[in-house]
């Protein structure tokens with residue numbers, strides 16, 4: 001059964017060409033029709049299919065479109081053209097701190113983020129201890145999140161997102177800010193979810209992690225799907241990427 005279907009997705013962003021320093025300048029330039037934008041394609045006709053039970057990895061250099069694709073799958077961004085369909089409930093771990101209020105304490109944020117994910121207060125009440133135990137942050141529960149390190153925020157986010165046994169878990173690089181012990185714990189939790197039928201879509205710059213966890217991998221290159229297939233084949237090709245050739249390709253495209 002197909003759980004994620006991304007069909008011929010293109011994503012165009014308008015990038016401001018010149019600097020606008022303040023709102024007044026923005027409106028004056030806008031009224032004059034002097035605001036210049038450059039179109040930029042972050043994804044160019046990308047199609048992927050993820051089957052139930054797959055652990056699907058996305059690899060690619062910085063700026064290749066991985067996070068953009070995850071946001072489209074999670075429904076945070078609407079593609080310019082093409083479609084993305086997900087069959088089932090999604091737990092998105094996309095941007096660190098998304099769905100949190102940094103001025104509130106971790107305790108308050110657990111309820112806030114739970115609500116963002118559609119979980120009831122009663123459900124969070126019943127899972128509160130499990131979330132706290134998994135994140136190992138009991139002593140910091142009443143500290144505002146702005147005083148947390150990025151790894152500590154990631155711990156809370158991962159603990160909340162995985163307490164529900166979602167059909168699809170989407171994780172963007174979030175595990176990389178955790179220390180190695182927590183990463184191991186997250187991987188164990190992911191395996192547990194996978195054995196319960198959860199499908200996983202992850203982005204990581206750690207090829208080791210991709211090779212350990214994934215069965216299928218897609219490689220994005222400047223918004224194009226360069227390769228998609230079994231983990232060993234795609235990772236082998238990606239690891240063989242010649243730095244000079246990649247640089248030349250980038251320069252050629254930017255010309």
Ligand SMILES: Nc1ncnc2c1ncn2[C@@H]1O[C@H](COP(=O)(O)OP(=O)(O)OP(=O)(O)O)[C@@H](O)[C@H]1O
Nearest residue numbers: 013014015042060061062063064065066067068069
């Ligand atoms: N909201 C936006 N407006 C304009 N351009 C954007 C926007 N979001 C992303 N981009 C551009 O789209 C391209 C792809 O960005 P994306 O964040 O998807 O890359 P990535 O593969 O996740 O990179 P990284 O490995 O650094 O996380 C980049 O060139 C980026 O500048």
Ligand SMILES: [Mg+2]
Nearest residue numbers: 066067068172
């Ligand atoms: Mg990214």
